[in-house]
Each structure stands twice: as structure tokens, then as C-alpha cells.
Amino acid sequence: MAKINDFIFIYGLPDKTFYENNKKENILFSEMRPRLLGARALSKELKKRKMKSTLICDSALGHFFFARRVKKVCLFKNKEGVFPPGALTVKILADYHKVTVEITNGETVKVARVLDADAKTFMGKKVTLKKIKTITPQTETLI
Amino acid sequence: MKESPLFNPVLYKGGHITVLDETALPFKETRIKVKNLKTALSLLKEMKTRAFGQVLLFYYTLLLEARKNKINSPEKFSRLSTAITDKFSKARPTFAFGQLNNDLAKMLKAADNSKFIDLLEKSVFTYINLVQGARRYRVKLIAKILPHSARLLTHCNISGELVLLANEAEKMGKSVEFFATETRPYFQGSRLTAWELYQAGLNVYLICDIQAADILKRCRIDMVLVGSDRSTQNGDIANKIGTYQLAVLAKYFHIPFYAFMQPPGDTKNISDIKIEYRPKEEMLKFDGIRIAPKTQEALYPAFDIVPAELISGLVFFDGIYTPQELALKWQK
Structure with missing residues (x-):
């Protein structure tokens, strides 16, 4: 039988309270391009706390909403109250699928080195031609 | 404006298939030779080609294998193409290779009598040219x-x-x-x-x-x-x-x-x-x-x-x- 409503999706870096209150939950999280804060930083935090988690590409988020796998979204601003890039996509998808979104202040991510500022690189390596134009992710506001 | 190399990424010429290696793009434009079904399946699984490229690879592999196995009748070809369709479908299960096989089978039924391999080749190229024409039209x-x-x-x-x-x-x-x-x-x-x-x-x-x-x-x-x-x-x-x-x-x-x-x-x-x-x-x-x-x-x-x-x-x-x-x- 297909699984449904088995994940809490988190986007952004949670604060300690989230981890304490959700130790037994099945966490779904995405890479969080361009800086890969999800894959590089959040995955380590979840692993440190021995929490069950599944990583997906940002592009796969809609898929899991469509499959009704997401029961709740926890969206975290950083300490300065700023949403990470992609927060608007997350909010719209959650609203469309009538999934509750909890918005809280979380942590500001510290990664060893910022490798990627936009879509032209991945883990510091080129993925496309240097001359191709890109749009650096801006601070997003939710509608 | 030049046509994109991705419009026709897999070529068949003189009994050989070459595949534009999409995993090497954009930094290298290289082509890989395909001499048999095993290589074709390997390239498919690794997504060396995809989208329309896998349509071309499918049809050209049918041609290649039909020639290699000296297929000389529609019945023998049907058995071969069913087996190849199966393998392609296992490699990339979302794509409708079965549909492509059926479309080709319809063309082979409708065609006149001649040497089977030549008939097959003509049907494959006719079909591909039709599709390419349709793609040019729909844009x-x-x-x-x-x-x-x-x-x-x-x-x-x-x-x-x-x-x-x-x-x-x-x-x-x-x-x-x-x-x-x-x-x-x-x-x-x-x-x-x-x-x-x-x-x-x-x-x-x-x-x-x-x-x-x-x-x-x-x-x-x-x-x-x-x-x-x-x-x-x-x-x-x-x-x-x-x-x-x-x-x-x-x-x-x-x-x-x-x-x-x-x-x-x-x-x-x-x-x-x-x-x-x-x-x-x-x-x-x-x-x-x-x-x-x-x-x-x-x-x-x-x-x-x-x-x-x-x-x-x-x-x-x-x-x-x-x-x-x-x-x-x-x-x-």
C-alpha cells in the first residue's frame, strides 16, 4: 500500500526546539540550492541528532506533495528573520495542497565555505558555460 | 540560426549508430559509437542520451540488431523487436517504448514487398523524418x-x-x-x-x-x-x-x-x-x-x-x- 502523510518537510535551518519536539518524526528535506544548505548543513544536524530523514532535490518537492507524502511543512527563517531562497515555492506548493505551514525563526547556517552563489556552479564546480547569464537568488517574501 | 545538435542527437549512417554524449555537455561535444544492443542499453541507463535521443536510439538499435541477426521476415522481426522493447522499457520504465514499437509495426504492415531489411530501414527513416517534420511544424x-x-x-x-x-x-x-x-x-x-x-x-x-x-x-x-x-x-x-x-x-x-x-x-x-x-x-x-x-x-x-x-x-x-x-x- 502506498505511503501517505508520512513526512514532515522542513526548509531552512531549524532551531533546537524543533529537533527536541520532533525526534521521532520522519523528516523530508531538500538540497536548498544554490548553497546546498539542506544537503551540506541540515543533513549533518539531522544525523547528529539521529533523526530519520530523507533528502530530495528541490525539484522533487512537488512530487511528494502530489503523492500526498507531506503532512506538515516547517519553514524556517534565519536568525535575522530572512527566508531562504525557495521559501515562496515551498509556501505556494503547501498552500495548493492544503498542507499546514508553520513559520518560525530558526538558525543562520554556517557552512565551512560558500561554494555556490547561483545556478552556474554546483559544489564549486561549473555546470554550464561561464558566459551564460544567471539570476542570483534574492531574498524572498511570502505572498 | 543553426539547428541545435540536440534536435538530432543520435545518428545512423552506414550501419553504425553514433550518440551525442549528453553527459559530457556543455564542455565537450563527443559522440559514442554503438555497435550492439548491450552498448545501446548501457548508454540509455546512464542517460548518455534521453528524450528524443532515446527514440532515435531505440529505432536505430532495432535496425542494427535486425541486420546483425540477418532478420528476413516480419515475424522474426516482431520477436526481436518485442525483446528489445522489453529491455529498453526495463532500462527507462517511464518512457513508452512499446508505443514506438507498435508505430513501427503499423508501418511495416502497410509497406510493399521487398527485401525485409531494406523495408525496415526505409520504414524507420520514413517514420523519423515524419516525426522530425512534425516537430518543426509544432514549434x-x-x-x-x-x-x-x-x-x-x-x-x-x-x-x-x-x-x-x-x-x-x-x-x-x-x-x-x-x-x-x-x-x-x-x-x-x-x-x-x-x-x-x-x-x-x-x-x-x-x-x-x-x-x-x-x-x-x-x-x-x-x-x-x-x-x-x-x-x-x-x-x-x-x-x-x-x-x-x-x-x-x-x-x-x-x-x-x-x-x-x-x-x-x-x-x-x-x-x-x-x-x-x-x-x-x-x-x-x-x-x-x-x-x-x-x-x-x-x-x-x-x-x-x-x-x-x-x-x-x-x-x-x-x-x-x-x-x-x-x-x-x-x-x-
Whole structure:
């Protein structure tokens, strides 16, 4: 039988309270391009706390909403109250699928080195031609 | 404007197949020789070619193997092609190779008597030329409905059709600017779409997949335009992962969502489509570098379903249809 409503999706870096209150939950999280804060930083935090988690590409988020796998979204601003890039996509998808979104202040991510500022690189390596134009992710506001 | 190399990425000449290695793009344009079914399947699994390239690879592999095995009758060919279709389908389960096999079988039935291999080759090339002609035609249909200075958001890669579209739009006195999502984890957008549009001298902006909502909000986007790997008789499509969320966002921002479609054949509804899940290592590793701890669990669905209600228009080989119009057309 297909699984449904088995994940809490988190986007952004949670604060300690989230981890304490959700130790037994099945966490779904995405890479969080361009800086890969999800894959590089959040995955380590979840692993440190021995929490069950599944990583997906940002592009796969809609898929899991469509499959009704997401029961709740926890969206975290950083300490300065700023949403990470992609927060608007997350909010719209959650609203469309009538999934509750909890918005809280979380942590500001510290990664060893910022490798990627936009879509032209991945883990510091080129993925496309240097001359191709890109749009650096801006601070997003939710509608 | 030159045609994109991705419009015809797999070639058959003098009994040999060569495949444009899409995993090496955009930094190297290299071709791989295919001499047998085993190599063809290996290239397919590794996504050295995909989308229209896998259609060409399928047909040319049938030709190659038919010649190798000295197939001399439709009955023997039917057994061979069924076995090859099976193997291709196992390698890429979302794509409708069975439909391609059926289409070829219809052509072979209708053809006159001659040496079977020559007949097969003629049928394959006739079919491919028909499809290529139809692809060249359908981009004109979209170009006609674009505004004078159009901005399109696209996802994944549509095997050269966007370059053709821009070409046709230019003939109509229109200009087209593109926003391409990178399309993780395979980066079709970064490596293929942005590359082919740039090489063709077109204006393209590359964005991360997750930026789409912000771009639709801030920039004046006229249309979201994607390809599709499958379609259903109901007017749903299956396309690269990430397409569904774009369709939801397009609906939210009241922007039309159009998709180039494949003939649905026997695919009635979305339950007939199997979604391929690929190995998690393909998303957890890039160029030998791991992006998350080795023990991190991950899931990589390779395709999305986009239900008909999110689609404004389906661009078929003979016209643009709403999903409802398509459903009626298929019922006839």
C-alpha cells in the first residue's frame, strides 16, 4: 500500500526546539540550492541528532506533495528573520495542497565555505558555460 | 540560426549508430559509437542520451540488431523487436517504448514487398523524418501565439525545439527570451538547454529550480513551456521531475502552461504510467564529490506527473489542444 502523510518537510535551518519536539518524526528535506544548505548543513544536524530523514532535490518537492507524502511543512527563517531562497515555492506548493505551514525563526547556517552563489556552479564546480547569464537568488517574501 | 545538435542527437549512417554524449555537455561535444544492443542499453541507463535521443536510439538499435541477426521476415522481426522493447522499457520504465514499437509495426504492415531489411530501414527513416517534420511544424504553432517580445520559462530540455521555436518566432518578427531552470539532479537545464540556446545566440537566464516562484512573481513571464515524455488520453503528461511544481506555480501566478506532447497511444490515465526511481547516488554525488553524508537516505524520482487540470495547452504534431479537446480527439 502506498505511503501517505508520512513526512514532515522542513526548509531552512531549524532551531533546537524543533529537533527536541520532533525526534521521532520522519523528516523530508531538500538540497536548498544554490548553497546546498539542506544537503551540506541540515543533513549533518539531522544525523547528529539521529533523526530519520530523507533528502530530495528541490525539484522533487512537488512530487511528494502530489503523492500526498507531506503532512506538515516547517519553514524556517534565519536568525535575522530572512527566508531562504525557495521559501515562496515551498509556501505556494503547501498552500495548493492544503498542507499546514508553520513559520518560525530558526538558525543562520554556517557552512565551512560558500561554494555556490547561483545556478552556474554546483559544489564549486561549473555546470554550464561561464558566459551564460544567471539570476542570483534574492531574498524572498511570502505572498 | 543553426539547428541545435540536440534536435538530432543520435545518428545512423552506414550501419553504425553514433550518440551525442549528453553527459559530457556543455564542455565537450563527443559522440559514442554503438555497435550492439548491450552498448545501446548501457548508454540509455546512464542517460548518455534521453528524450528524443532515446527514440532515435531505440529505432536505430532495432535496425542494427535486425541486420546483425540477418532478420528476413516480419515475424522474426516482431520477436526481436518485442525483446528489445522489453529491455529498453526495463532500462527507462517511464518512457513508452512499446508505443514506438507498435508505430513501427503499423508501418511495416502497410509497406510493399521487398527485401525485409531494406523495408525496415526505409520504414524507420520514413517514420523519423515524419516525426522530425512534425516537430518543426509544432514549434510554429507555439510561435504564433507568443506575444511580440516573449519571455518563456522552461524546464529540462526539449531536444532542440526551443532553438527552432525562437527561429520561427524571429521570422514572425517576434523575439523570445528564455529562463531555464537548472533541472537537478541531472542538470538538463544548465548543461543542455542553457548551452544550446546560448550557442544559438539567444537570450537565456539560468536559475535554480527552487527560484521559479520568485522569478514568476518578479519577472514578466508569458508562458511556461516544457516537453513531455508521456501523455495520457485524458491530457495528463509525464515529464522530468520538477515539472509538476512548475505547473502549480504557473497556475498560482495565472501564467499559461504548455507542453509539447507525445501521442498517448494506449495510455489512458496516469495510473498507466510507471515513475522511474533512479539510484540515490546520482543525486548525492556530483563529479565524484559527495554532497551529503554517505549514510543520508535520499529519494530520486526521475519524473513527475502533471495532471490535465494544470495544463493550458498540449502541443501535438497537428495542433494545440486543451486537455479536454485532446480527450475528445482520442475518444474518436
